[in-house]
Amino acid sequence: MTSWDGPAAIRQSPPVDLSVPYDAAWVKDKVILITGGASGFGAGFVRQWANSGSTVIVGDINVEKGDALVREVRNETGKDSVHFVHCDVTDWQSQVNLFKEAVKLSPHGGIDAVVANAGIAGADPMQRPRGLNAAEPPEPNFKIMDVNCTGVMYTAHLAYYWLPRNPGSTPCNKDSAPANTTRDRHLLLLGSIASLAPIVGQPQYGAAKHAVLGLFRSLRATSHLGGVRVNLLCPYFIDTPIVTTLARVVLAGGAMGKVEDVVDAGTRFVADSRILGRALVVGPKVTLKQLDDGEWDLVSKDTPGVIETAVWEPCADDWEEVxxxxxxxxxxxxxxxxxxxxxxxxxxxxxxxxxxxxxxxx
Ligand SMILES: NC(=O)c1ccc[n+]([C@@H]2O[C@H](COP(=O)([O-])OP(=O)(O)OC[C@H]3O[C@@H](n4cnc5c(N)ncnc54)[C@H](O)[C@@H]3O)[C@@H](O)[C@H]2O)c1
Structure with missing residues (x-):
């Protein structure tokens, strides 16, 4: 009996070669559903992909921001290929409706990519327990878990229902030609650096984002069954409204990343149908040199052999044997x-x- 050959069974692609450019135009004519697309990275993705000729369906709880974004992008592109649908990701039926609406709005009647982006952060009840003198422990508020974990599970579940049904799509494979692979089956998950490392003062957020990592690793192990490719973005702190004033105070003196670099990494995943089961970390742009032992070191711009990047692939040798x-x-x-x-x-x-x-x- 032969032993399980993880990478072969998963049929994932090799580590992402960030030095090889992708073509943002490869997203043209794709139909992309994004949750939490009214603000931050989501809004950045929506702008980028709509300007490259995709149809984008934005599901978000914030109607005001969602409507304003759609108006703005439609003005910019002169097309009505961006749509807003009110959705609360913590509500199953609300997400069912979002996906159904996306299929109705899709010019070809299917969805090529789903981006599980909606997320929240905030005060953590485990860090600031209230009612310690009460006779009964007060029920904690696990809203962060509801949005960042249960909401993502609902999105992934629905993606696995709709993506394999995408008319004209075939099972994803690493030898595809991205320029000709408009019909796709792609689930992009939003993890965080908190998927990989502890996040001090935010155990609930850290638990939820570790769950997203677990979801990614588990789904990609069977991705060959429905031919769905699954990828993961793990941003470091990036300047969006999710970063609270307190977090900004704590981070003062450090470096925050930029939305444009997250949009770039996410667009690579969506555009390049050859990428299956990979993860990218996005942080502040830095100049680095790789040392003989493989570790990276921060160096000045004029050092020979320097590279400038905001994106890294964690454990590029694969997480089956991490x-x-x-x-x-x-x-x-x-x-x-x-x-x-x-x-x-x-x-x-x-x-x-x-x-x-x-x-x-x-
Ligand atoms: N900005 C960062 O530093 C950072 C770092 C790592 C990961 N992330 C993750 O990236 C994703 C996007 O975050 P962002 O930085 O763009 O934040 P953001 O606050 O700008 O955007 C989050 C969006 O999610 C929406 N949302 C919240 N609850 C929702 C719900 N119940 N249903 C539907 N939509 C809901 C919000 O209305 C908002 O539009 C999140 O999953 C977040 O955890 C952010």
Whole structure:
């Protein structure tokens, strides 16, 4: 019995070569649904993609901002290919309606890309507990989890319903020709640097964004089944309304990234249909040099061999075997499976069937 070959099973693409330019025009004629598209990155994406000839359906809870953005972009492009639909991502039916409306508005009756972008941050009840003297612990407000985790799960679930049904699309593959792959099946998730590292004072936000990372890693492992490609953006702190005054005070003296760099990285994912199952971190633009041990060092602009970038690929060698522990445990489990062979597999199958019939349950 052979061991599981993660990368081959996932059929994901190799690390993203950021030195190779993509063509933003590859998004032309795509139909893109974005949640939380009325502000921040979302609004940046909407402007960029509408100006490149896509149809964009914006689902957001903020009607005022959403309507204003659509008016502005329609004026800019002279086309009515941007639409606003009120949507609260925490409400299942509201998202069902958003997707149905997007399909109705789509010139070809399908959706090429879904961007699960809506998100919130804010005061965390675990960091500032109230009612500590109350007889009963007060119920915490888990709104951040509702929007950033449950809302994203709903969006991903609906994306997996609609994307494989996209008329004219074929299962995604890393050898596709992006210039000719207008009909796509792409889910782009918005993680955060808080998907990869702890975020002090924001445990709920950190938990939700780690969940988005888990969702990404799990979905891409079966992406070959529905032919949906799944990618992830992990921005560092970027100057948008989500960054509260308190956060700005805490971050003072550090460097914040720019919306345009997030839009650039997201557009690469949406435009380039050869990218499957990859993640990009976006931060402030810096000048770097790679050292002999592979680590990056901050250097001045005139250093020989310097590169300027705001985008990195974390763990570009793939997250199936992200660190020594994973690699070790996966190898051991594969060895156990190999040593048990087909007889072990057959025994487990019989046990599973019996269990399904109600035998052997405690
Ligand atoms: N700006 C950053 O520093 C940063 C860093 C990492 C990740 N992110 C993530 O990027 C995404 C976009 O954030 P942003 O920085 O553009 O923030 P933003 O506040 O400018 O935009 C978020 C949008 O989501 C919408 N929204 C909030 N709750 C909603 C709901 N229940 N239903 C529908 N829409 C809702 C808001 O109305 C807003 O338009 C979020 O998922 C955020 O967590 C942001």
């Amino acid at each position: 660190d020594a522990f994973d690699r070790n445990i996966v190898r051991i489990l594969n060895a156990v499976q190999a040593s048990r062979g087909w007889i072990g597999w057959a025994k487990d199958m019989i046990k599973a069937v019996l269990y399904g019939l109600g035998y052997g349950r405690s």
